[in-house]
Amino acid sequence: MSCKVRLMEDGSLDEEPLTLKEIAYQKLCNNLDIISSCNESGQRTLNTGIVLTNEICDAFLENYQRFHRPLDDRVIHLFNDTGRTSLKIVNLRYSTLSIVGLETLMRHKLFALSMWYCDKITVHSHHLLAHYGDSLRSLELGISSHLLQNAEPNEKEPVDFQLTCPHLRRLVLNGVVMHHRLQFAHLQDLSHLDLTSCVLANFSLEALVMLPNLHTLILFNVWPIANQLHAICCLRRLCTLDISISSSGNGHGTYDLPDQTLEMLMDNLRHLTHLDISGTNLAGNGVATKESTNANTKTEQHFGPTDIPGLASRTQRPLQFLGLYHTAHWACKRHDIPALEVAGDANEQQILTAARYYHDRPVLLTRVLNDLYHLFRFENCKDIHTALDVVLCAMDRHLKFKHMQISGSATLFYIVKGRDRSKFGTLLRNHIIRTLLNGMEMHLTDDTMLRNGYLTLTQFHMPVDVLFEYERLIKILLHGVSKTEQEGFVQRIAIYLLNTLACQVDGRQKLFLGELGVVSTMLTLIKDRLTRSVFDDVMEVAWSTMWNVTDETAINCKRFLDGRGMEYFLKCLNTFPDRDELLRNMMGLLGNVAEVKWLRPKLMTQEFIEVFARLLDSLSDGIEVSYNAAGVLAHIASDGADAWTIKTPTRQHVLERMVAAIERWNIKSERNINYRSFEPILSLVRCYETPQCQHWAVWALANLTQVYPDKYCQLVEQENGIQILTELIEHESPYCEIKRIARLVIEQCDLGMERMVEG
Numbered sequence: 001m002s003c004k005v006r007l008m009e010d011g012s013l014d015e016e017p018l019t020l021k022e023i024a025y026q027k028l029c030n031n032l033d034i035i036s037s038c039n040e041s042g043q044r045t046l047n048t049g050i051v052l053t054n055e056i057c058d059a060f061l062e063n064y065q066r067f068h069r070p071l072d073d074r075v076i077h078l079f080n081d082t083g084r085t086s087l088k089i090v091n092l093r094y095s096t097l098s099i100v101g102l103e104t105l106m107r108h109k110l111f112a113l114s115m116w117y118c119d120k121i122t123v124h125s126h127h128l129l130a131h132y133g134d135s136l137r138s139l140e141l142g143i144s145s146h147l148l149q150n151a152e153p154n155e156k157e158p159v160d161f162q163l164t165c166p167h168l169r170r171l172v173l174n175g176v177v178m179h180h181r182l183q184f185a186h187l188q189d190l191s192h193l194d195l196t197s198c199v200l201a202n203f204s205l206e207a208l209v210m211l212p213n214l215h216t217l218i219l220f221n222v223w224p225i226a227n228q229l230h231a232i233c234c235l236r237r238l239c240t241l242d243i244s245i246s247s248s249g250n251g252h253g254t255y256d257l258p259d260q261t262l263e264m265l266m267d268n269l270r271h272l273t274h275l276d277i278s279g280t281n282l283a284g285n286g287v288a289t290k291e292s293t294n295a296n297t298k299t300e301q302h303f304g305p306t307d308i309p310g311l312a313s314r315t316q317r318p319l320q321f322l323g324l325y326h327t328a329h330w331a332c333k334r335h336d337i338p339a340l341e342v343a344g345d346a347n348e349q350q351i352l353t354a355a356r357y358y359h360d361r362p363v364l365l366t367r368v369l370n371d372l373y374h375l376f377r378f379e380n381c382k383d384i385h386t387a388l389d390v391v392l393c394a395m396d397r398h399l400k401f402k403h404m405q406i407s408g409s410a411t412l413f414y415i416v417k418g419r420d421r422s423k424f425g426t427l428l429r430n431h432i433i434r435t436l437l438n439g440m441e442m443h444l445t446d447d448t449m450l451r452n453g454y455l456t457l458t459q460f461h462m463p464v465d466v467l468f469e470y471e472r473l474i475k476i477l478l479h480g481v482s483k484t485e486q487e488g489f490v491q492r493i494a495i496y497l498l499n500t501l502a503c504q505v506d507g508r509q510k511l512f513l514g515e516l517g518v519v520s521t522m523l524t525l526i527k528d529r530l531t532r533s534v535f536d537d538v539m540e541v542a543w544s545t546m547w548n549v550t551d552e553t554a555i556n557c558k559r560f561l562d563g564r565g566m567e568y569f570l571k572c573l574n575t576f577p578d579r580d581e582l583l584r585n586m587m588g589l590l591g592n593v594a595e596v597k598w599l600r601p602k603l604m605t606q607e608f609i610e611v612f613a614r615l616l617d618s619l620s621d622g623i624e625v626s627y628n629a630a631g632v633l634a635h636i637a638s639d640g641a642d643a644w645t646i647k648t649p650t651r652q653h654v655l656e657r658m659v660a661a662i663e664r665w666n667i668k669s670e671r672n673i674n675y676r677s678f679e680p681i682l683s684l685v686r687c688y689e690t691p692q693c694q695h696w697a698v699w700a701l702a703n704l705t706q707v708y709p710d711k712y713c714q715l716v717e718q719e720n721g722i723q724i725l726t727e728l729i730e731h732e733s734p735y736c737e738i739k740r741i742a743r744l745v746i747e748q749c750d751l752g753m754e755r756m757v758e759g
Contacts, residue, residue, distance in 0.1 A: 005389035014425025025063035042074045054086040073101035099125045106132035116142035133165035140172035178203035185210045194218035205231040216240040223252040233268035245279035246364045253280035262310025276323030283308045283331030307334035314338040325354050345371045355390040362398040369407035376414035395435050405439035409452035416459045447490045454493045462500045495541045502548035513549045514556040523563045535576045543585035550592040557593045580621040587628035594635040595680040606646045616661040623665045634696040638687045655692040688733045698741040705748040713749040
């Protein structure tokens with residue numbers, strides 16, 4: 001597992017940028033029509049006249065999966081013509097290919113085949129090895145690739161198969177039940193054998209003695225193994241031996257004579273450079289025992305050259321690697337360990353070493369990530385770039401293991417937390433976010449996973465850092481808002497993030513939010529709390545989110561009205577009359593609705609107009625509620641007297657109350673509002689038929705340019721506001737106060753322009 005995260009010269013962390021060739025493959029993977037056509041069922045066929053070399057075909061499959069594309073039978077059909085395509089090395093992970101797709105691949109006379117988490121491959125496909133396995137040099141059948149085993153977890157009956165791949169050099173099997181008739185003698189080239197979690201049953205490792213080139217034997221989680229030790233001792237050429245266990249809680253990994261057993265292995269396997277005894281008691285208790293002259297007694301003596309008695313013969317010739325992770329008596333914490341590199345949990349270096357070596361052992365790797373999490377939370381990790389790479393690699397490789405995703409996401413939070421975002425390059429930042437979203441998407445029903453992911457995402461700059469995955473993130477957030485336990489932490493942080501995203505994106509993305517059901521989801525949350533008469537931050541943020549997604553987005557305003565939004569507005573107003581923030585958010589939303597001309601008739605009811613008029617006198621949240629109520633009424637009144645279809649209150653009465661409210665406001669009032677465009681306000685400046693509407697509009701411009709000149713003076717200029725205001729001043733209809741305020745805006749903008757020139 002190579003490290004991709006790099007410590008850059010400026011002290012930041014990033015990943016190596018894509019090469020030109022990788023960019024070309026990425027382009028190709030995203031645009032398969034360049035080289036192929038697609039039939040009605042989605043099956044891909046290579047275009048006439050195109051021939052792809054082996055180098056291109058192998059790299060295409062690798063990169064297609066790397067760039068997170070689903071690899072299935074339809075895509076694999078590209079390689080159906082072995083005369084125009086050529087595959088040699090195929091590594092499949094999380095592919096949904098079936099026996100059909102697998103046969104398409106194997107007809108290429110593969111040199112190497114690796115399959116992990118390929119759930120649709122069943123034992124019914126194992127005959128393909130007999131037909132096409134002659135060319136294979138490497139075969140790796142990882143977790144959930146049931147080519148040689150039954151898919152049911154509790155099914156321990158062996159599948160009657162033979163490895164008819166005579167030229168194999170490397171063989172990796174995971175969880176296979178080995179039957180006693182299985183032959184290995186013909187695999188004379190075999191040098192690497194990994195039987196992780198396999199069930200030996202009646203199979204004897206003596207079958208391996210006839211393999212002259214075997215130098216690596218992995219028996220991780222194979223138990224019992226004690227009765228096979230003498231056979232292992234006969235494999236004199238072994239350089240790597242792994243007899244580790246993931247957990248010794250069930251008695252597995254416990255030997256009656258640990259010191260003597262390990263010593264026996266060392267005496268017979270003199271070429272060993274890599275040894276893993278994690279999870280066992282083979283390291284002893286750190287105290288050597290020797291026979292006394294009295295046959296019935298033993299004496300203890302502290303061991304000098306090494307704290308692991310069974311490795312006494314290796315003190316002058318230390319192992320290159322020794323696995324001591326979760327061994328009995330905390331062997332990894334001893335001082336004198338005859339190995340250059342140790343996997344354990346005693347310190348940062350041992351934990352990172354364990355993570356590198358155990359990258360395809362998800363249960364064990366989850367525990368290692370837990371150790372790494374505690375290291376970041378309670379201590380200090382110096383090698384951050386290696387730790388980050390280890391976590392990302394683990395989460396990417398084992399997406400379906402929920403507890404690994406939980407541990408990894410918790411560790412990511414502490415890696416990212418508190419660090420300047422500039423310390424993470426764009427490529428690395430994108431990788432972290434994409435990995436989090438993958439884990440959350442896979443385990444949507446787990447609150448802990450969602451919580452960890454949401455909390456880590458809050459450490460990034462929203463929405464800039466997540467725009468490349470905006471749509472997927474919104475879907476995950478909506479699930480967190482709508483599906484989790486009422487009033488839970490996950491729901492609160494999800495709606496906070498959702499509101500943050502809704503607040504700072506453009507119209508296209510607001511449309512997407514509406515299409516995904518953000519408005520209806522928020523209304524459902526509000527209805528629930530009204531039913532229970534509960535006011536909380538979720539209700540407040542729900543209204544704020546709708547305020548944001550309706551901004552200059554008419555269809556979302558319609559969705560609000562169609563979803564009984566006005567009914568919930570009135571109920572909230574009556575149920576929670578003293579909640580200033582709630583009232584501000586609701587009126588801000590209704591201000592957006594009132595800006596949409598074809599929706600305004602839906603607001604023209606006696607009940608609604610009376611409420612808006614009453615709120616003109618509100619002192620809630622400074623002038624915000626009164627200001628927004630006036631804005632709503634100004635837009636409604638701008639449609640003219642004929643559009644005022646109610647008898648009471650009268651249009652004139654409401655307009656008089658609106659002007660009275662405006663004249664009470666302080667022009668220097670600070671605001672809790674954000675305008676991206678003045679187009680709706682400037683349209684009211686042109687409403688000469690109703691000067692009161694103009695009064696509200698020019699006051700809004702004057703207030704904003706007085707209090708926030710740097711932002712809003714420029715916006716007035718950009719949207720032709722100066723000319724529109726000049727025309728108003730020269731027009732005979734507006735009364736004097738309107739013209740006076742309009743002059744204030746023009747003067748303020750002139751000053752703003754002078755400040756820009758001086759700057």
